[in-house]
Amino acid sequence: MLEILNLTVVRGQGPGQHSISLPALSLASGDVWAVTGESGCGKSTLLEAIGLLLKPETIGHFELGRTDVAALIQQGDEPALARLRAEKLGFVLQQGGLLPFLSIRDNITLPRRLLGLPAWSERLAHCCTTLRLESALDKRPAALSIGERQRAAFIRAIAHEPDLLLADEPTAALDPHHAYTLLELFLALVREMGMAALIVSHDWPLVQGFGLPRITACSMPGATTFELVG
Numbered sequence: 001m002l003e004i005l006n007l008t009v010v011r012g013q014g015p016g017q018h019s020i021s022l023p024a025l026s027l028a029s030g031d032v033w034a035v036t037g038e039s040g041c042g043k044s045t046l047l048e049a050i051g052l053l054l055k056p057e058t059i060g061h062f063e064l065g066r067t068d069v070a071a072l073i074q075q076g077d078e079p080a081l082a083r084l085r086a087e088k089l090g091f092v093l094q095q096g097g098l099l100p101f102l103s104i105r106d107n108i109t110l111p112r113r114l115l116g117l118p119a120w121s122e123r124l125a126h127c128c129t130t131l132r133l134e135s136a137l138d139k140r141p142a143a144l145s146i147g148e149r150q151r152a153a154f155i156r157a158i159a160h161e162p163d164l165l166l167a168d169e170p171t172a173a174l175d176p177h178h179a180y181t182l183l184e185l186f187l188a189l190v191r192e193m194g195m196a197a198l199i200v201s202h203d204w205p206l207v208q209g210f211g212l213p214r215i216t217a218c219s220m221p222g223a224t225t226f227e228l229v230g
């Protein structure tokens with residue numbers, strides 16, 4: 001589903017420049033990897049580059065589904081990249097990123113409506129039941145607990161049934177018990193829906209508790225290489 005070779009991203013300029021590289025990554029349906037490393041090493045940057053939000057400096061091979069993403073990047077085909085991002089990728093942001101003026105129902109159906117899909121689906125109803133969110137659907141984000149908001153942000157990210165879920169610290173604001181419960185539910189749904197996922201986490205005991213394989217940072221001043229630790 002996802003094949004990447006020799007991805008390099010450069011952040012900043014001059015002496016503050018930081019280069020981030022990923023020599024190889026191959027994900028199949030149902031694969032979930034944790035991305036770990038010290039603060040500032042480039043985890044979010046890596047996710048942004050894989051999420052087609054940031055143009056890589058170099059790319060050897062980048063295939064998502066059957067699409068040659070590297071060719072689209074080299075051609076600068078922004079409309080095709082935007083379509084791919086909307087259809088094939090789902091994002092869970094650190095702060096949730098729910099729109100405050102929409103109800104939770106409208107927030108989570110937004111990606112489907114933007115793609116011209118029916119707003120509601122049986123799968124979406126099942127996700128809301130699994131993540132115990134039915135009673136929150138008609139509320140605005142401000143009326144929810146942080147945990148409820150994070151669950152809603154997760155459902156919004158998978159509402160359009162993307163191939164690849166990219167989650168940046170999805171449990172950061174939760175206590176260990178709620179973080180564990182939420183990640184357990186995330187993993188069950190990701191695998192049930194046949195997606196692949198990359199989850200950035202600082203929480204090593206949590207990652208270890210689920211036995212997730214890791215993409216981990218090997219850092220030197222100004223340069224990080226991400227390595228796969230099965």
Ligand SMILES: Nc1ncnc2c1ncn2[C@@H]1O[C@H](COP(=O)(O)OP(=O)(O)OP(=O)(O)O)[C@@H](O)[C@H]1O
Binds near residue numbers: 044
């Ligand atoms: N928009 C930007 N412009 C220039 N440099 C940036 C930008 N965003 C991040 N950086 C730099 O890129 C490097 C990697 O940052 P990034 O946010 O990817 O790290 P991280 O591992 O996700 O950090 P954290 O765990 O603290 O969130 C850092 O040196 C950071 O200062």
